[in-house]
Amino acid sequence: MEPAKLLVSTYPTLKGARLLELLYTNPNTPISSCALELCLENGVELEQASLHGHVPMPIPYTDAQTLLDIDKRLNQLIALKAENKSDAWDPEIQALTSYRRKCLLPNGHISCFPDHSNVAYNRQKAAIHRLFAKAEADGHHEAVSLVKRRLRLGRWAVYEG
Numbered sequence: 812m813e814p815a816k817l818l819v820s821t822y823p824t825l826k827g828a829r830l831l832e833l834l835y836t837n838p839n840t841p842i843s844s845c846a847l848e849l850c851l852e853n854g855v856e857l858e859q860a861s862l863h864g865h866v867p868m869p870i871p872y873t874d875a876q877t878l879l880d881i882d883k884r885l886n887q888l889i890a891l892k893a894e895n896k897s898d899a900w901d902p903e904i905q906a907l908t909s910y911r912r913k914c915l916l917p918n919g920h921i922s923c924f925p926d927h928s929n930v931a932y933n934r935q936k937a938a939i940h941r942l943f944a945k946a947e948a949d950g951h952h953e954a955v956s957l958v959k960r961r962l963r964l965g966r967w968a969v970y971e972g
Contacts, residue, residue: 814954815961815970818946826851827942830935831970833857834962838972847968848931869923872914878921881907928966936964 812820815835822828829851834842837857849860885907888900916922939962943955961971 814957817954818942818951818958821949821951822942822945825938825942825945827938827940830938830968831942831958831962834968834970835972838970841967841969844928844931844935844966844968847935848927851935869926869929871921871923873921875921878911878914881911932964932966935968939964 813835815831819828819832819835830847833847833850842857842861846857846860849855850857885904888904888907892898892900892904914922943959946955963969963971
């Protein structure tokens with residue numbers, strides 16, 4: 812029996828099995844995590860979900876102009892601190908520095924709020940991992956290994972048939 816089919820038939824109630832079945836019955840077809848979410852949670856057909864499962868744009872934490880204003884204010888505060896040799900501006904400097912750190916990624920790009928496709932992908936990844944853990948605990952190591960090699964999860968999921 813095909814490994815994916817074995818896992819789906821053995822654990823039909825698990826969300827990961829339903830997700831695997833959707834991907835297994837549509838081999839080599841990239842399906843967005845949003846479309847998969849519509850299919851799994853709302854019972855929408857895959858064709859309909861693919862048409863309406865849009866991938867929203869992420870919303871940034873801040874904008875470039877705000878960061879420039881913060882940098883100007885930080886430069887002013889540092890100059891005032893050096894001029895007067897006082898710690899009076901330390902709380903504001905720390906607050907602005909903390910805000911910048913929270914809004915920027917390590918590479919300097921502006922960070923974004925998690926969007927729907929990221930949230931959907933994380934739920935789907937967790938469901939698949941629960942399925943794999945349950946199957947491995949029940950002794951289906953070879954089937955899990957074969958499915959893992961064929962399955963690609965992300966914003967777009969694919970089962971290589």
